[in-house]
Amino acid sequence: MASIDIQGVRKTYGVVPVLHNVDLSIHDGEFVVLVGPSGCGKSTLLRMIAGLEGITSGTIRIGGQVVNELAPKDRDIAMVFQSYALYPHMTVRDNMNYSLRLRGTPADRMVSVISAAAHKLGLDTLLDRKPRTLSGGQRQRVAMGRSIVRQPKAFLFDEPLSNLDARLREQMRVEIKKLHRDLGTTSIYVTHDQVEAMTLADRIVAINGGVIQQVGTPLDLYERPANLFVAGFIGSPAINILDGVLRRDGEHTAIEFGSGERVSVVSRIPGQDNQIVKVGIRPEDVRITDQKEGALTGQVELVEPMGLGTIVHIGTNHGTLKVFVLERRDHGVGARVSYTLPAAKIHIFDAATGERLSE
Incomplete structure (x- = not known):
């Protein structure tokens, strides 16, 4: 050796x-x-x-x-x-x-x-x-x-x-x-x-x-x-990559998507107000929820049963999201669903360089 x-x-x-x-x-x-x-x-x-x-x-x-x-x-x-x-x-x-x-x-x-x-x-x-x-x-x-x-x-x-x-x-x-x-x-x-x-x-x-x-x-x-x-x-199914803009308001930091929807993120990440970013989130980290308050909404476009779980493709105002869910639940094509993007699971990258911004 x-x-x-x-x-x-x-x-x-x-x-x-x-x-x-x-x-x-x-x-x-x-x-x-x-x-x-x-x-x-x-x-x-x-x-x-x-x-x-x-x-x-x-x-x-x-x-x-x-x-x-x-x-x-x-x-x-x-x-x-x-x-x-x-x-x-x-x-x-x-x-x-x-x-x-x-x-x-x-x-x-x-x-x-x-x-x-x-x-x-x-x-x-x-x-x-x-x-x-x-x-x-x-x-x-x-x-x-x-x-x-x-x-x-x-x-x-x-x-x-x-x-x-x-x-x-x-x-x-x-x-x-x-x-x-x-x-x-x-x-x-x-x-x-x-x-x-x-x-x-x-x-x-x-x-x-x-x-x-x-x-x-x-x-x-x-x-x-x-x-x-x-x-x-790295990762299968592949990570979701969305276009966004970094918004800073005092101690509060959020990602704003082209649709105007916002998701709060960790305030200590580097980057400047109005910086163009790419937002990554793993399919298993997107949460489909029955709660409407604080959630985003989209429409089911495709369902892929995988045996262990299901990949649900959701059409949203900021692109198509892949969501990996373990429960065998019928998400019918065309159905409206609510989902969240947990701040702790979001990866933020500079759109110009591709380098990671989030901790």
């Missing part, structure tokens, strides 16, 4: 910048997820750590050692790709012990290591089968097993579950999390799926346009997004 330190790393292809002065420290034994939209630079950063891409400038250290000029094989890391990259003519056992044989590992040691890894991954009964006879989830477990037996300093996962269906992705997320708990190996996981990021990570690194937007625990990013990008990318 080892820490990974990335300092001032840049990557350009010709004159096209891909990563801009990335600084990131990953602790020994930590599970860090790099998340962001396609093309944001997250896979490029992972490949630079692995040595599969050169860096334009900056420094990468693994276990305190500068690895900028080290070949991938000398970095003592293991990588699991989106494609399983298994040898089709080899059995599961031979795929898993291939790297051990190249290292000249004694036969008895290989047997014990393969047996332990296969047991952890539920592959005990599949060791003599060929990859073509396995399901997608089983093949991905073999690919992980091939990495585990090397006992590397770090695991690098490059969107390993993208080729699996929704149910298999759910199962594999659980297996990967259990595996990390058992092994405690430093792990970096790349995905564009924010659900994977939220469920797997000790810390999430949100990247957009080659720039780190925020680093923190899953709840840090969910409850206190640093900017509009993080607020909109």
Whole structure:
């Protein structure tokens, strides 16, 4: 196991910048997820750590050692790709012990290591089968097993579950999390799926346009997004974003929407009177209420039953709101409903910069 330190790393292809002065420290034994939209630079950063891409400038250290000029094989890391990259003519056992044989590992040691890894991954009964006879989830477990037996300093996962269906992705997320708990190996996981990021990570690194937007625990990013990008990318169903204006009247601060409706907010937030802002509120934080006093009103436009709860789309004077409710209540399309936006749950961002204003 080892820490990974990335300092001032840049990557350009010709004159096209891909990563801009990335600084990131990953602790020994930590599970860090790099998340962001396609093309944001997250896979490029992972490949630079692995040595599969050169860096334009900056420094990468693994276990305190500068690895900028080290070949991938000398970095003592293991990588699991989106494609399983298994040898089709080899059995599961031979795929898993291939790297051990190249290292000249004694036969008895290989047997014990393969047996332990296969047991952890539920592959005990599949060791003599060929990859073509396995399901997608089983093949991905073999690919992980091939990495585990090397006992590397770090695991690098490059969107390993993208080729699996929704149910298999759910199962594999659980297996990967259990595996990390058992092994405690430093792990970096790349995905564009924010659900994977939220469920797997000790810390999430949100990247957009080659720039780190925020680093923190899953709840840090969910409850206190640093900017509009993080607020909109993290969370399912996605956060509601409304246009508003900050109004200050002495000690009182409110958000005024285009309709003239106002919602009181915490008075100590920064910002000036008449400042144009973006207001974010999570669908589960909007409250549908039977009380009329102090509530806003809208009309139900769409109802999405989700099993666990229901997403109700409400057309309002300041845009469409998504509301996630747990109770199985019939909100008929076209019905008028009252709702509130609790001040403590509102996120306020500067409309010009997208940066967070609220505490």
